[in-house]
Amino acid sequence: MKKEVTKSPKVALCRECHGTGLMRNVYGATVIPCPQCEGSGRVMVSCTMTLDIRPYKEKR
Numbered sequence: 897m898k899k900e901v902t903k904s905p906k907v908a909l910c911r912e913c914h915g916t917g918l919m920r921n922v923y924g925a926t927v928i929p930c931p932q933c934e935g936s937g938r939v940m941v942s943c944t945m946t947l948d949i950r951p952y953k954e955k956r
């Protein structure tokens with residue numbers, strides 16, 4: 897039986913920019929707002945897990 901577990905959204909530190917809200921471009925010359933958190937440094941994270949639960953019967 898498959899069971900879906902949803903975790904409610906929570907605020908977390910943005911891992912793309914490490915909470916700074918800023919990212920350097922590939923050349924390291926220009927600082928741009930982080931595209932993941934749009935410069936806020938924080939993101940909302942939610943997740944949905946699917947658990948696959950089956951009966952386990954020990955063989956005798």
Ligand SMILES: [Zn+2]
Nearest residue numbers: 910913930933
């Ligand atoms: Zn960010």
